[in-house]
Amino acid sequence: MENHNVCSNDAIGFRNIDVKTHITHIFQSGPNRRFQTHLSFIFVMGNILQRRQTSFNARLAVKKSWFPRVNALLEKISDSTVESYTEKLKKNSFARPETEGEKAAADLINYVNYVAEHVPGSMAEIQSMREEMFSIVNTDGLPHIFLTLNPTDTNNPIAQVIAGRDVDLDKFFDDLKPGSENLERSTFISQNPVAAAEFFDISVKNLLE
Structure with a gap:
């Protein structure tokens, strides 16, 4: 009853939040990072988002x-x-x-052809990316430098901190475990793919900026 009264009170200022924003919030601020390290939550939510986008943005072309x-x-x-x-x-x-x-x-x-717009991983999205690349080449010419960024998350202390490991960045190399430190760092990252993606995003943005 109390929850019903709170939800129906317009003075509080509740607003509707889309599913993607809610999932992002859970990943970034969940208690004890349990949603980031859950074995199936990220796949289930990704599947739900993809199904929703497929249903809402699907078209039939003839x-x-x-x-x-x-x-x-x-x-x-x-x-x-x-x-x-x-x-x-x-x-x-x-x-x-x-x-x-x-x-x-x-x-x-x-x-009838099935056309899905803005669905991650769909053929329509791939085709859209190709057309965008062709447009950039036609406008600005062929690129002269090809660069592949691959920041190593298993050897970076910042990635370990993002993954939830208690690391003193000022003393990161003072207390390493011989023979097992590399395995421990790899384990932390593999158990938290969200942290690995966040580290990659931070690294690329800092490099480009």
Whole structure:
């Protein structure tokens, strides 16, 4: 009851926060870095974000010359046909269409292209990056220097601090464990991929600035 009263009080100034911002906040300020080191949380959240972006930004593209054919096929497909045919394909991906609606749905796939915008890792994003690179080359010419940045996170004390290790940066090399220090540093980084990404971001920004 108390929580309900608080949430319904407009004077407090609550505001809606999107999922990506909330996840970023959890990663950066979670208690004891438990979300950063969780074995599956980062993958589950990444999958959820990708599914949301796929659902919200997905489009179906059809060639103009195919409009009459596609329109005729859509008229033969009902909601129940889509649901039943989907369940059939889930059980057997090689299932053959039987009803007229299922045959129309199977035929429709040949005319419709799935286009997803701003979805990480999608072919649309890769194509967009290629087009951006081609535009830069056409505008500014070919690059003269190719540089690959690869800051070593396992040998940098700053990365260890970001990963949550209690390290005195002023005495970092005073108390090393012979033969096991490299393994310990690698273990800390491998258990916290968020810290490794944050260290890479900091290193690249400082270098470019």
